[in-house]
Amino acid sequence: VRSYDGGSQRGRAQYDVRHVLTPLVDPYHSSACGAKFNLVLESSEDFTLTHVFVSGPGARCLEPVRSGIIWVSDTVPSVEESKRYDCMTEEELQEAVKAAAYGVGSDPNLPGPCVYFTTDATTREVEIELPKWVEGKYVLVKLLDTHGRQDHLEVGVVAFVGFSGRRAAEQVPLGPWMRRSVRQSKVHPNTLKSMFSNGGWVCDGRDVPGGCRSGMTDFHQTSVYTMTFRCPATGFDLCEACAFDADLGQVTKETVCADIEALRDPTRCRLACSRIRNLLKRNFLATLPDFVEGGLLDVLSSVLSRTPLPVAKSSGGEEGSDDGPMGGGSEASRRPEEDPSDQSAGQSANPPLAVGTRVEARYLLSSGRMTSRFYPGRVAGQNEDGTYQVEYDDGDKWYNVPQEVIVVTSGAAPATPGSQAAEVAKNTHRQSLRSVTLELAQRLFSRFPSHLSVGDQVWARRGSERWEDGRLLALPSPLVKIQEASPGSPQIISGETAEGAGYLVAWKDGRQSSWVQPSDVLKATAGGRGAMGATVGLFAEVAKGPACDQAALTRHLTRNADLAAVSGAGYPVLLLAVRAGAPIDVLSLLLESGACIESSGPFGMTPLEQACSIKEEASEGSFERQAAEKAEELLVSRGNLLRPKPNEEHSAERAELRFPPREQLRRLGEAFGRQLLGAVLTSHATSAMPTELLEVVGLLIQGLELEVVLECLQPVALRSLLGLLQHFVGGTDGVKTVLMGCRICRALLLRKEAKLVHLVQSHGVLRWARWLASRKPT
Structure with a gap:
């Protein structure tokens, strides 16, 4: 702001005119008494103006600006010369703007005006695209009158849109800029509207293949002048580059390479893993082979085989006793450098430890017992009684650690802040890759591969009561068997126990957690109780198949039913409609409302693949076959806009060699x-194997063909498996590790192969399991 003659209401800074130069209507400018005020603005560099946007404040303000006139010049404009426009009529001002566009009536001190604006009485705003782009360095804005009694002027936003530098010769039609909307059905079902925010938002394009096209990775990387395209109902944001990228959400050769490179980088790995998880919810049978060819499995195997992460300390059973909570003490848990007979004598001989020294030490649990295992950390300080303060790598602290239970890491030096940060980044890197490895294994081998995860917010039916908000505490056991029900009806699970045959839900209203059947669980992206009822009704109506009422469906959609929701059995609404044989008009309505055509269900099957599968299995001329043919024709015609563009030489070969979904899986x-x-078996010491990788081992032994399992159990891997069995039977420090051990042993027995059965029996696993079953806490 170079000058302004309108002042502010009562001289208060909260109404200063500078507020109009931020694209938010609050705070706003409120002038002193009167109207026809002049605002002179100066730019630090030359610019080219393409659009002007003016908006009044909110509805609570009574004197919003109605009209005004704008000049752009290379020199400081003369406010005195502009006063001759004060008494002109609206028609005369419009004629002056037209004349200035042709260079008529220009003045050395004040060129002709380039914009005359009038705000709408209802919306209180106006956007004007200049018919001829204007270059300059200064702007004069004359605020003429208001929609009220002309007591004073109130202005929310005055925005000037264009380019840095002089680019008027490059003029092209642009269309509206401030108030735009865009649909990106491949990543979000709703229409996104342009707006500004000072909330430090982050582009959700960081979670699509290839990441954000503007390079955003976290919150607070934007300013108030960064436009976002937002869905007000869900808070989903896209930056401008992502919003108008025609390939957003598609897997291409470039996005695969970008994501694989990000997986190798500890600073970008977390987001890359998130993108791969999101792909598992789409047509992953078509996209995952590209990642495998791009080196995904090589990255996972190489990173996971590095230095193991700190092992979590147990809090279950007989916490941390020397014998372990689940059996006799294991010699593997004792440091090889440690001689128990010399501990007391060695204390006085050991030199003092410097602050920051890398060490491994035992840990004192809340029960008063000390763990038998040593955990990595660093010395944080020394006490007067000779004990030390140790900060462990997993975040725990012990402020009175005797020196006899501390072992200095070989070659360790005091850690610097930079080295600590690097170590934390490496640990986070490996943790992220372990998690994505487990999710890949669950999707490929689990008997219940749904889209839900522990911690997800869900809607679930509590007994015979109404649906309520909740959060998932546990998933169905990976060993349960799923019986496919008829199309449209919920899946029935039969497992060993009721606890493992559904989802454990913690209710938002504080009632006791309970197990819920998958047919009574919905994972939604957003919405309150109204959206909950509409979404539940939508799924129930679609599941009726040919009897689906389109009017009822429309009613649920107008009540903001969540089209991105997924049932507890893993079915999105469009896939459920195809599977139930819903009429073609219902499928069209769902697609037009924003249902994603590439969302996959259990075992990676998309709506199009489900329609093809039904058509192949149904008899010629049957109703099911006719409905499937119509659905296939509709999905193919709509899917042409969403299929990835061919960008590899072998894409045609891959299309010809396409296998059925089960064979692809x-x-x-x-x-x-x-x-x-x-x-995975050789990546960690047997006593330090993370539970995520133990679950991966169990799923692979259970799901792979027997010949493949035997081929993979080469001498080194077989020795690691033997060590795991010895560790399970000899004693572990956690109940969860014991559970994973039971599942691995059971998977080995169920293969019914003599060598594997002998492997389990020779280690006394059955005797160990009987002993476990006799213990009340387990």
């Missing part, structure tokens, strides 16, 4: 297992 699983079973 088998081939992907075999490739995954061949490369990772041995790598």
Whole structure:
């Protein structure tokens, strides 16, 4: 602001005119008494103006600006010369703007005006695209009158849109800029509207293949002048580059390379893993082979085989006793450098430890017992009694650690802040890759591969009562068997126990957690109780198949039913409609309302693949076959806009060699297992194997073909498996580790192969299991 003659209401800074130069209507400018005020603005560099946007404040203000006139010049404009426009009529001002566009009536001190604006009486705003782009360095804005009694002027936003530098010769039609909307059905079902925000938002394009096209990775990387395209109902944001990228959400050769490179980088790995998880909810049978060819499995096996992460300390059973909570003490848990007979004598001989020294030490649990295992950390300080303060890598602290239970890491030096940050980044890197490895294994081998995860916010039916908000505490056991129900009806699970045969839900209203059948669970993206009822009704109506009432469906959609919701059995609404044989008009309505055509269900099957599968299995001329043919024709015609563009030489060959979904899943699983079973078994010491990787081992032994399992159990991997069995039977420090051990042993027994059965029996696993079953806490 170079000058302004309107002042502010009562001289208060909260009404200063500078507020109009931020694209938010609050705070706003309120002038002193009167109207026809002049605002002179100066730019630090030359600019080219393409659009002007003016908006009044909110509805509570009574004197919003109505009209005004704008000049752009290379020199400081003369406010005195502009006063001759004060008494002109609206028609005369419009004629002056037209004349200035042709260079008529220009003045050395004040060129002709380039914009005359009048705000709408209802919306209190106006946007004007200049018919001829204007270059300059200064702007004069004359605020003429208001929609009220002309007591004073109130202005929310005055925005000037254009380019830096002089680019008027490059003029092209642009269309409206401030108030735009865009649909990106591949990443979000709703229309996104342009707006500004000072909330430090982040572009959700960071979670799509290839990441954000503007490079955003976290919150607070934007300013108030960064436009976002937002869905007000869900808070979903896209930056401008992502909003208008025609390939957003598609998997291309470039996005695969970008994501694989990000997986190798500890600073970008977390987001890359999130993008791969999101792909598992889409047509992953078509996209995952590209990642496998791009080196995904190589990255997972190489990173997971590095230095193991700190092992979590147990809090279950007989916490941290020297014998372990689940059996006799294991010699593997004792440091090899440690001689128990010399501990007391060695204390006085040991030199003092410097602050920052890398060490491994035992840990005192809340029960008063000390763990038998040593955990990595660093010395944080020394006490007067000779004990030390140790900060462990997993975040725990012990402020009175005797020196006899501390072992200095070989070659360790005091850690610097930079080295600590690097170590934390490496640990986070490996943790992220372990998580994505487990999710890949669950999707490829689990008998219940739904889209839900522990911690997800869900809607669930509590007994015979109404649906309520909740959060998932546990998923169905990966060992349960799923019986496919008829199309449209919920899946029935039969497992060993009721606890493992559904989802454990913690209710938002504080009632006791309970197990809920998958048919009574919905995972939604957003919405309150009204959206909950509409979404539940939508799924129930679609599940009726041919009897689906389109009027009822429309009613649920107008009540903001969530089209991105997924049932507890893993079915999005469009896939459920195709599977139930819903009429073609219902499918069209769902697609037009924003249902994603590429969302996949259990085992990676998309709506199009489901329609093809039903058509192949149904008899010629049957109603099911006719409905499937119509659905296939509709989905193919709509899917042409969403299919990835061919960008590889072998894309035509891949299309010709396309296998049925079950065969694709088998081939992907075999490739995954061949490369990772041995790598996971040998990646960590048997006593320090993370529970995520133990679950991966159990799923691979259970799901891979027997010949592949035996091929992967080469001498090194077999020795690691033997060590795991010895660790389970000899004693572990956690109940969850015991559970994973039971599942691995059960998977080995169920293969009914003599060598594997002998492997389990020779280690006394059955005797150990009987002993476990006799203990009340377990």
